[in-house]
Amino acid sequence: MQAKLKDIAQKSGYSITTVSRALAGYNDVNQQTREHIMQIASELGYQPNLPARQLRIQRTHTVGLIIPSYDHVFSNEFFSQLLLGVGDAASLERYDLLISTQVPGEDEMDAYRRMVGGNRVDGMVIARTRQNDPRIEYLKQQKRPFVVNGRRAPGEVSDFPYIDMDSYNGIQAVVAHFASLGHQQIGLILPPENMAFTEYRHQGYRDGLRAAGLDYRPDYVVYGDLLRTGGYSNANLLLDRQPQLTAIVACNDLMALGVMRALQERGLRVGADVAVSGYDDIPAAEYANPPLTTVHTPIYEIGQRLVRMLIALIDDQALDETQILLPGALIVRESSGGQRG
Amino acid sequence: MQAKLKDIAQKSGYSITTVSRALAGYNDVNQQTREHIMQIASELGYQPNLPARQLRIQRTHTVGLIIPSYDHVFSNEFFSQLLLGVGDAASLERYDLLISTQVPGEDEMDAYRRMVGGNRVDGMVIARTRQNDPRIEYLKQQKRPFVVNGRRAPGEVSDFPYIDMDSYNGIQAVVAHFASLGHQQIGLILPPENMAFTEYRHQGYRDGLRAAGLDYRPDYVVYGDLLRTGGYSNANLLLDRQPQLTAIVACNDLMALGVMRALQERGLRVGADVAVSGYDDIPAAEYANPPLTTVHTPIYEIGQRLVRMLIALIDDQALDETQILLPGALIVRESSGGQRG
DNA sequence: TTGTACGCGTTATCAC
DNA sequence: GTGATAACGCGTACAA
Numbered sequence: 001m002q003a004k005l006k007d008i009a010q011k012s013g014y015s016i017t018t019v020s021r022a023l024a025g026y027n028d029v030n031q032q033t034r035e036h037i038m039q040i041a042s043e044l045g046y047q048p049n050l051p052a053r054q055l056r057i058q059r060t061h062t063v064g065l066i067i068p069s070y071d072h073v074f075s076n077e078f079f080s081q082l083l084l085g086v087g088d089a090a091s092l093e094r095y096d097l098l099i100s101t102q103v104p105g106e107d108e109m110d111a112y113r114r115m116v117g118g119n120r121v122d123g124m125v126i127a128r129t130r131q132n133d134p135r136i137e138y139l140k141q142q143k144r145p146f147v148v149n150g151r152r153a154p155g156e157v158s159d160f161p162y163i164d165m166d167s168y169n170g171i172q173a174v175v176a177h178f179a180s181l182g183h184q185q186i187g188l189i190l191p192p193e194n195m196a197f198t199e200y201r202h203q204g205y206r207d208g209l210r211a212a213g214l215d216y217r218p219d220y221v222v223y224g225d226l227l228r229t230g231g232y233s234n235a236n237l238l239l240d241r242q243p244q245l246t247a248i249v250a251c252n253d254l255m256a257l258g259v260m261r262a263l264q265e266r267g268l269r270v271g272a273d274v275a276v277s278g279y280d281d282i283p284a285a286e287y288a289n290p291p292l293t294t295v296h297t298p299i300y301e302i303g304q305r306l307v308r309m310l311i312a313l314i315d316d317q318a319l320d321e322t323q324i325l326l327p328g329a330l331i332v333r334e335s336s337g338g339q340r341g
Numbered sequence: 342m343q344a345k346l347k348d349i350a351q352k353s354g355y356s357i358t359t360v361s362r363a364l365a366g367y368n369d370v371n372q373q374t375r376e377h378i379m380q381i382a383s384e385l386g387y388q389p390n391l392p393a394r395q396l397r398i399q400r401t402h403t404v405g406l407i408i409p410s411y412d413h414v415f416s417n418e419f420f421s422q423l424l425l426g427v428g429d430a431a432s433l434e435r436y437d438l439l440i441s442t443q444v445p446g447e448d449e450m451d452a453y454r455r456m457v458g459g460n461r462v463d464g465m466v467i468a469r470t471r472q473n474d475p476r477i478e479y480l481k482q483q484k485r486p487f488v489v490n491g492r493r494a495p496g497e498v499s500d501f502p503y504i505d506m507d508s509y510n511g512i513q514a515v516v517a518h519f520a521s522l523g524h525q526q527i528g529l530i531l532p533p534e535n536m537a538f539t540e541y542r543h544q545g546y547r548d549g550l551r552a553a554g555l556d557y558r559p560d561y562v563v564y565g566d567l568l569r570t571g572g573y574s575n576a577n578l579l580l581d582r583q584p585q586l587t588a589i590v591a592c593n594d595l596m597a598l599g600v601m602r603a604l605q606e607r608g609l610r611v612g613a614d615v616a617v618s619g620y621d622d623i624p625a626a627e628y629a630n631p632p633l634t635t636v637h638t639p640i641y642e643i644g645q646r647l648v649r650m651l652i653a654l655i656d657d658q659a660l661d662e663t664q665i666l667l668p669g670a671l672i673v674r675e676s677s678g679g680q681r682g
Numbered sequence: 683t684t685g686t687a688c689g690c691g692t693t694a695t696c697a698c
Numbered sequence: 699g700t701g702a703t704a705a706c707g708c709g710t711a712c713a714a
Contacts, residue, residue: 355700355701356700356702357701357702358700358701358703359699359701362700369699369700370699370700393706395706396705396708397706399706
């Protein structure tokens with residue numbers, strides 16, 4: 001049997017109220033009384049019953065995060081980093097983290113309704129926004145605190161707190177880098193079309209080419225799936241049709257690794273024959289062979305900052321910044337190759 | 342304002358009791374009444390208040406998992422896979438997952454006391470057992486359901502439900518494989534000394550050598566940290582002192598990737614000059630250059646099965662198996678090289 | 683400084 | 699079939 005306030009009250013001779021206040025640190029309780037009570041509490045191994053407390057104070061001290069099912073497949077690295085950032089920052093504020101992985105068959109919104117509508121969390125972290133994201137509508141309508149990793153697609157209004165990476169800039173920097181090495185035929189493997197950030201990257205590519213005086217060619221551009229296998233198959237697709245390409249910009253590191261594998265199977269040297277870049281800078285990028293040029297994305301830090309924003313919102317504190325765009329840093333490694341002849 | 346039973350009761354004209362029973366699917370309520378009530382509930386967007394329900398029925402429908410702080414650093418892949426397995430299986434049973442990442446300063450057990458003692462979860466999943474693990478003692482003493490990934494170290498009694506991989510066998514298979522290729526000087530990079538599975542792997546190595554008629558040499562063995570950097574530095578350490586080594590067995594893939602990097606920096610060809618193997622078979626292993634020989638470990642599946650075991654325990658069902666040892670499968674790839682001259 | 687009384691929203695027991 | 703009523707464990711206004 002678990003010890004509860006009542007047990008401590010009986011054993012100490014004080015009322016439940018006094019015990020509650022003593023343990024909660026109220027200063028209107030006699031010092032000796034408090035010590036006595038705390039002594040007994042620790043003897044009994046007292047732990048407050050959290051559901052009861054939550055019901056009473058209407059607060060859970062918990063933030064929620066739902067992992068969409070399609071994320072099981074790709075970008076594990078992304079989610080595990082985000083999760084650790086979110087989890088660490090939450091722990092520091094003594095918040096817990098409630099996770100639900102959405103099961104494939106189920107309506108995505110059910111998980112949100114249970115967590116939010118069921119009062120299991122004080123606020124939500126949303127990741128991987130898509131175009132017309134229904135989760136955001138729901139949370140706005142419920143008037144529950146939430147923060148988002150990723151803004152909406154270009155053209156849509158992002159009227160909510162978010163932290164996003166400036167992937168327009170990131171891809172632009174990659175293209176400028178390749179152009180400065182003398183590349184003129186630069187292919188692009190985009191994320192899936194319905195992801196919010198896809199068009200930003202597409203535009204970054206376009207404008208990067210223009211800034212370098214190069215033409216945009218639609219047949220140099222394909223949509224991938226953010227997986228290694230997607231990089232592999234799309235690189236083959238691209239090279240079958242456009243063998244003149246000397247550089248391939250992949251929109252994440254996993255796809256870039258797949259691209260490298262495809263090149264190597266074709267007997268092409270990564271870097272020397274075809275330059276390759278990724279995006280995200282996951283640990284595997286540095287350890288790839290050759291090491292992968294990429295854009296560093298501070299996912300862990302984004303997770304941390306998101307939670308701090310969220311907790312501030314929950315506590316009704318004013319936020320200094322509610323919409324943050326983080327620049328990515330270009331990391332040049334050997335997969336860039338050298339200056340072109 | 343959130344709709345509660347009371348609101349539905351008022352609007353429908355029935356009592357809270359009847360509303361509760363109608364929504365819970367009791368069959369002692371009139372069919373028309375039920376439909377009427379369900380209609381109103383959906384109009385009001387009713388969602389049951391979970392903390393209240395939890396308090397009342399003394400069940401949370403939640404399983405807990407605590408991520409130790411040292412795991413932030415290494416083996417992300419391990420934890421993200423485990424987490425997804427746990428999360429998916431939990432979702433299928435309509436359980437949620439409460440995560441706490443232990444903050445570095447805090448006493449590890451505090452997180453467990455809050456989760457378990459605070460009645461936030463019905464049971465716990467424990468991962469990465471260490472020698473003399475205090476978490477297991479605590480949960481046994483609390484008489485709370487729990488399942489463990491990993492048994493205790495050799496010599497200790499594992500009197501609790503677990504699923505572990507048979508890493509004794511796995512490493513033995515690797516050594517046998519290398520020996521069959523003609524290797525006679527085989528180095529080993531172990532996990533940290535205090536991890537429960539370290540000694541199993543050590544013994545697998547020892548017995549694998551003996552089975553192949555090779556001598557065990559303590560100076561061929563070092564302890565790593567399961568990180569890429571640990572593999573890198575330990576490979577250099579090993580090769581500085583024992584340049585005659587022709588094969589290095591690393592106890593996880595990350596370290597193996599670090600070993601490969603060290604070899605390549607020394608101008609040695611992975612496979613041809615020095616064979617390398619890892620353990621776990623994370624996705625990066627297949628995509629390494631050259632692809633990495635390793636032992637496949639079904640972490641995702643282990644996570645799933647652990648949760649199913651745990652939920653069975655919570656529901657007081659009898660388990661057919663409570664202690665499961667899964668064999669690992671040797672995956673031979675190019676980092677093995679070929680037959681030795 | 684301490685105690686009494688009440689309510690958070692739900693489910694379960696019992697009577698009608 | 700349906701409805702009062704109590705209880706889960708806690709926090710807090712108010713009174714003493």
